[in-house]
Amino acid sequence: MPFKQSPRPRVCPIVYLGVNFLGHYLLDFEENNALYNAGLLAPDLIRNATRGRFKPAWNLESNPLDWHRGALQHMQRDAWFHQHEFFENVYQHSRDWVRESFLQAQIPRFYFGLHVGIEMALDKALIFEHPGAPARMYQDLEKAFPSIEQWLTEHRQDQAIAGVQRFIESRYIERHQEDQDLAYGLMRVYLQTGAIQTEWNQDQLQAVAQCFQHWVARCQEHLHLLKP
Secondary structure, eight states, X not given: OOSOOOXXXXXXXXXXXXXOHHHHHHHHOOTTOHHHHHHTTHHHHHHHXXXXXXXXXXXXXXXXXXXXXXXXXXXXXXXXXXXXXXXXXXXXXXXXXXXXXXXXXXXXXXXHHHHHHHHHHHHHHHHHHOTTHHHHHHHHHXXXXXXXXXXXXXXXXXXXXXXXXXXXXXXXXXXXXXXXXXXXXXXXXXHHHTSOSSOOOHHHHHHHHHHHHHHHHHHHHHGGGGOO
């Protein structure tokens, strides 16, 4: 892989979410190991599919399946990301500009939006450099789905199976990489977390789309920091 290996996780001094789906996949995927690669997405994938109601104890899981090994690497990578110079540089070069844009657009919690926006923008920057990666990611998810379905059934999470299927079938990361689409996606995160109660208007969405244009450019500028 052309990316750095993450060190053992340390306690991060800030509140964070972590690397987004494609970032996890590209940073840590293994050739010809679809179940492990699906596991790299597992903590976020399962949280979304169950709306946060099912919280596997990934760090206590004794099952040696590659699915669980990938999930553990996911958590390690999240802890690594927000301590890495890539995130720090993009954050510092975006903070003031985004704060002003969010203030003018009357969007709250710019700090939250800045963090999640950088994570989402990294996916788009990675697609520019690795255009075939989203298709490979979805192919691995499709291959791993029977094992994921069985695992969810064993944990009595039958309803989550449909959520995983929707994620795979939507192929969202392949199809929705315009800045306006990313702005809408960030709005959905705000709504899902309760940061806002109503959808943003068109002026607010446009302001956030302009932020994504800025974020993606900064991610592209500093992407070399993630390489060896």
